[in-house]
Amino acid sequence: MRKAREKKPAPGFRQGESEGLGSRRLKERAASDYLRFMQARDILSLTPAGLYCPLADVHIDPLRPVPRALITHGHSDHARAGHGAVLATAETLAIMAARYGESFCGSAQAVRYGERVTLGPVGVTFLPAGHVLGSAQILLEAGGLRVVVSGDYKRAGDPTCPPFEPVRCDVFITEATFGLPVFRHPDAGGEIDKLLRSLALFPERAHLLGAYPLGKAQRLVALMRQRGYDRPVYLHGAMERLMQLYEAFGIPLGDLRRVEPGSRESLAGAVVLCPPGALQDLWARRFPDPVTAFASGWMRVRARARQRGVELPLVVSDHAGWDELCSTIRETGASEVWVTHGAEEALVHWCTREGLAARPLHMLGYGDDEAEAEAVAETAGAEPAA
Amino acid sequence: MNHFAELLDRLAFEPRRNAKLRLMEDFFHTTPDPERGYALAALTGGLSFRNAKPGLVRALIAERTDPVLFALSYDYVGDLSETVALMWPAPAPGGAGHNAAPPRLSDVVEGLSQTAKTELPGLMARWLDALDETGRWALLKLITGSLRIGVSARLAKTAVAALGGVDPNAVEELWHGLSPPYEPLFAWLEGRAERPESLVVAPFRPPMLSHPLDEEEFSRLDPADFCAEWKWDGIRIQAVRELTADGRRVVRLYSRTGEDITASFPDLCEDLLAQEAFVGTIDGELLVLRAGRVESFNVLQQRLNRKAITPRLMQEFPAHIRAYDLLAEGGEDLRPLPFVERRRRLEALVARLAGRRVDLSPLVPFASWEELAMARARPGEAGAGIDAEAVEGVMLKRRDSPYVPGRPKGLWYKWKHDPHLVDAVLMYAQRGHGRRSSYYSDYTFGLWRSGPEGDELVPVGKAYFGFTDEELKELDRFVRRETVNRFGPVREVIHTGERGLVLEVAFEGVQQSTRHKSGIAMRFPRINRIRWDKPPREADRLDTLARLLPRGERATTKAGKT
Ligand SMILES: [Zn+2]
Numbered sequence: 021m022r023k024a025r026e027k028k029p030a031p032g033f034r035q036g037e038s039e040g041l042g043s044r045r046l047k048e049r050a051a052s053d054y055l056r057f058m059q060a061r062d063i064l065s066l067t068p069a070g071l072y073c074p075l076a077d078v079h080i081d082p083l084r085p086v087p088r089a090l091i092t093h094g095h096s097d098h099a100r101a102g103h104g105a106v107l108a109t110a111e112t113l114a115i116m117a118a119r120y121g122e123s124f125c126g127s128a129q130a131v132r133y134g135e136r137v138t139l140g141p142v143g144v145t146f147l148p149a150g151h152v153l154g155s156a157q158i159l160l161e162a163g164g165l166r167v168v169v170s171g172d173y174k175r176a177g178d179p180t181c182p183p184f185e186p187v188r189c190d191v192f193i194t195e196a197t198f199g200l201p202v203f204r205h206p207d208a209g210g211e212i213d214k215l216l217r218s219l220a221l222f223p224e225r226a227h228l229l230g231a232y233p234l235g236k237a238q239r240l241v242a243l244m245r246q247r248g249y250d251r252p253v254y255l256h257g258a259m260e261r262l263m264q265l266y267e268a269f270g271i272p273l274g275d276l277r278r279v280e281p282g283s284r285e286s287l288a289g290a291v292v293l294c295p296p297g298a299l300q301d302l303w304a305r306r307f308p309d310p311v312t313a314f315a316s317g318w319m320r321v322r323a324r325a326r327q328r329g330v331e332l333p334l335v336v337s338d339h340a341g342w343d344e345l346c347s348t349i350r351e352t353g354a355s356e357v358w359v360t361h362g363a364e365e366a367l368v369h370w371c372t373r374e375g376l377a378a379r380p381l382h383m384l385g386y387g388d389d390e391a392e393a394e395a396v397a398e399t400a401g402a403e404p405a406a
Numbered sequence: 407m408n409h410f411a412e413l414l415d416r417l418a419f420e421p422r423r424n425a426k427l428r429l430m431e432d433f434f435h436t437t438p439d440p441e442r443g444y445a446l447a448a449l450t451g452g453l454s455f456r457n458a459k460p461g462l463v464r465a466l467i468a469e470r471t472d473p474v475l476f477a478l479s480y481d482y483v484g485d486l487s488e489t490v491a492l493m494w495p496a497p498a499p500g501g502a503g504h505n506a507a508p509p510r511l512s513d514v515v516e517g518l519s520q521t522a523k524t525e526l527p528g529l530m531a532r533w534l535d536a537l538d539e540t541g542r543w544a545l546l547k548l549i550t551g552s553l554r555i556g557v558s559a560r561l562a563k564t565a566v567a568a569l570g571g572v573d574p575n576a577v578e579e580l581w582h583g584l585s586p587p588y589e590p591l592f593a594w595l596e597g598r599a600e601r602p603e604s605l606v607v608a609p610f611r612p613p614m615l616s617h618p619l620d621e622e623e624f625s626r627l628d629p630a631d632f633c634a635e636w637k638w639d640g641i642r643i644q645a646v647r648e649l650t651a652d653g654r655r656v657v658r659l660y661s662r663t664g665e666d667i668t669a670s671f672p673d674l675c676e677d678l679l680a681q682e683a684f685v686g687t688i689d690g691e692l693l694v695l696r697a698g699r700v701e702s703f704n705v706l707q708q709r710l711n712r713k714a715i716t717p718r719l720m721q722e723f724p725a726h727i728r729a730y731d732l733l734a735e736g737g738e739d740l741r742p743l744p745f746v747e748r749r750r751r752l753e754a755l756v757a758r759l760a761g762r763r764v765d766l767s768p769l770v771p772f773a774s775w776e777e778l779a780m781a782r783a784r785p786g787e788a789g790a791g792i793d794a795e796a797v798e799g800v801m802l803k804r805r806d807s808p809y810v811p812g813r814p815k816g817l818w819y820k821w822k823h824d825p826h827l828v829d830a831v832l833m834y835a836q837r838g839h840g841r842r843s844s845y846y847s848d849y850t851f852g853l854w855r856s857g858p859e860g861d862e863l864v865p866v867g868k869a870y871f872g873f874t875d876e877e878l879k880e881l882d883r884f885v886r887r888e889t890v891n892r893f894g895p896v897r898e899v900i901h902t903g904e905r906g907l908v909l910e911v912a913f914e915g916v917q918q919s920t921r922h923k924s925g926i927a928m929r930f931p932r933i934n935r936i937r938w939d940k941p942p943r944e945a946d947r948l949d950t951l952a953r954l955l956p957r958g959e960r961a962t963t964k965a966g967k968t
């Protein structure tokens with residue numbers, strides 16, 4: 021991430037500059053007239069590449085390579101490689117560099133939480149989303165209208181990233197990964213206690229804990245450390261790099277050790293973190309009488325846990341649950357809500373009942389980070405199997 | 407209740423028997439009376455709540471949630487209790503029920519038994535308000551009687567027995583004299599009180615079980631030390647008839663696991679009640695007899711599958727006991743006696759019985775193992791007569807064997823029929839459970855039949871055991887390499903005439919099935935051998951199985967199902 025910070029300022033994002041389609045259109049009429057009648061869809065529209073701000077000529081979390089992109093956070097369904105200029109938090113840029121290599125985009129520019137960047141007539145501010153390290157909501161302001169693209173977010177506490185900051189806005193754009201009222205995430209600490217109790221009851225069994233490698237894994241370790249668990253936590257090879265990255269950003273995770281080839285038999289009573297896909301992999305076989313644990317918001321529903329053969333489901337989510345989605349929408353004071361992906365139908369129904377204008381965007385391409393975890397597992401499986 | 411709910415939650419996901427035991431032991435150890443006793447009752451199926459029906463639960467949630475959101479949620483979760491448990495809105499801070507203490511399991515048991523039906527919705531709502539998601543799930547599963555956590559009553563009793571380091575059979579023997587919350591039982595197991603003497607009339611006595619005969623051991627056994635009898639293909643049962651202190655007659659029928667199944671067989675009970683010559687416990691096989699002939703297990707199953715016991719059902723499928731052993735008579739425990747002595751007492755008893763519901767399972771005479779092997783191969787000619795089809799094999803019992811509950815070594819053996827074998831082609835594979843969840847260990851296989859476009863494979867069964875760990879690895883490798891299609895956890899593997907894998911499948915018999923596309927289901931199929939050498943084209947045809955169907959069932963299957 022040091023390298024990302026050292027990058028030259030991205031030409032695409034110099035303050036006050038905008039060469040996009042929006043500015044050309046803008047020249048055609050008097051700016052003041054235009055801004056008076058501005059609507060949300062002038063600030064943000066839906067294109068095949070994803071959400072697009074014509075006034076600033078920039079995409080947000082684009083699904084395919086674009087000239088200029090704002091990235092909310094490092095999960096691979098939001099942060100893709102191959103864009104021209106990228107504006108994101110330093111942490112997100114570091115995560116992207118770690119995943120895709122230093123040349124993941126033409127030019128990268130880091131932005132601090134709360135710092136206002138002007139792109140043509142649009143003010144852009146990144147604010148904490150509480151989802152993973154570096155995750156941000158993006159506030160777009162133009163013509164007195166405020167639009168917030170929240171990316172992925174959660175409201176529950178997380179020792180590895182700053183908490184979500186509610187922002188007053190006119191239009192709130194939200195995910196709905198867990199947009200059904202059955203998804204009420206319990207206190208994550210209580211779920212960690214379940215794991216610790218199981219370790220005490222089955223000290224001869226290795227506890228394989230499946231977790232998404234970015235965000236979830238670090239949060240789990242940090243929560244275990246908060247609860248006084250000071251033994252080494254073992255890592256699947258695919259987990260190591262991002263753990264180091266978190267530590268480099270000043271988040272202590274304690275004694276972490278890679279599972280060495282041939283050492284699996286000796287890990288009785290240990291916690292072993294791995295990508296969810298690895299739980300069913302050849303890799304998982306040689307641990308002593310393993311307990312298969314999986315930490316995810318999906319574990320709230322029993323059939324989902326059983327489907328994966330999970331024996332110790334831990335309901336720990338980095339996405340907002342139903343109650344958090346509803347209370348967040350209320351807090352923003354938005355009169356209009358767009359739902360990007362997830363269980364859109366239920367949340368749109370709720371908004372409508374609350375008297376809010378709501379529309380589902382039916383955006384394909386954003387997952388629940390699960391796709392990401394599986395992808396990582398596949399590459400990990402391709403490593404020497406030992 | 408939350409503590410118990412957490413146990414249920416953990417048990418529901420834990421596939422390993424030993425781990426389930428450990429979880430329960432830990433719970434019984436750390437939970438006070440009477441909570442653990444009611445938990446034991448719940449785990450052994452000893453609690454039933456008449457008033458609480460799914461309709462009540464639906465009505466409660468309908469008052470509290472938006473119908474559209476409920477429908478979307480139910481659709482996603484797929485289980486009513488679970489949907490309600492997860493959706494139930496938390497009471498508003500400051501409102502009624504906010505931060506109320508969660509009910510204990512004993513509160514729930516007492517509350518449900520003492521509350522009038524009209525008061526029940528209010529009571530339920532207060533409990534649901536006070537519990538967390540897992541607690542609500544457990545409560546709703548418990549009261550609607552749909553708790554499925556993969557724990558048998560026997561396993562729960564085994565966990566309790568471990569508390570006092572006693573044999574589970576010791577708990578089993580006391581069981582029917584005890585009632586929830588079992589405080590005297592826990593007191594005894596923890597060494598705080600004497601063994602609670604069984605108060606029950608007609609108690610269950612855990613049965614003695616046999617070992618499969620392994621051919622090597624066989625050669626070391628002396629035929630003169632053993633009696634042989636037929637192993638009937640029915641349901642092992644214990645029939646107890648006793649008199650209470652005030653002279654009332656009591657009859658109980660128990661399954662092999664100690665489940666009281668008396669209510670399912672009023673015909674048999676009525677007959678036994680009238681048998682004044684009989685006071686004691688018979689170990690035998692439950693069979694259906696028609697016109698003096700033992701019917702197949704398929705026929706017996708038709709009676710067992712029915713919930714309502716109608717006079718018509720009893721007439722059509724008359725229940726019968728074929729007696730193997732006598733465990734007690736006239737208050738005397740016969741179990742320490744040698745088999746031949748018990749057998750003499752049994753023969754004398756059956757001879758005194760009136761009626762036709764109980765008869766004696768005959769001994770099979772033999773002088774050498776060869777002679778017994780002949781009898782086993784042709785039971786019809788060795789004394790089983792018209793009942794030969796219901797013979798599953800032979801039992802060998804040491805003449806001097808006492809009746810020892812459980813599966814003691816070296817006393818009783820079962821020598822079953824050689825299984826049927828068929829060469830089938832592997833078609834689909836699915837991941838296993840628990841420690842096998844990383845392997846493709848459940849195999850669906852098929853046989854050839856002629857279809858509209860020439861020969862085609864039709865699935866005939868599924869097997870998930872019979873192979874060694876080494877073979878499992880090879881099979882798993884084959885599946886991963888030869889996958890042609892994926893459907894969720896299931897992989898379709900290549901199965902053409904030229905390419906694919908032939909499995910030699912062993913099984914005990916066949917029956918008609920509407921569930922299977924082939925119209926035939928195998929009993930107890932398992933992988934006998936992997937035929938890496940055999941091309942799929944040379945595997946067996948469906949007709950091979952159809953020929954094994956009992957005569958009456960053959961025609962319909964041949965007519966063909968698609
Ligand atoms: Zn994300």
Ligand SMILES: [Zn+2]
Pocket residue numbers: 095097098172386387388389
């Ligand atoms: Zn996402």
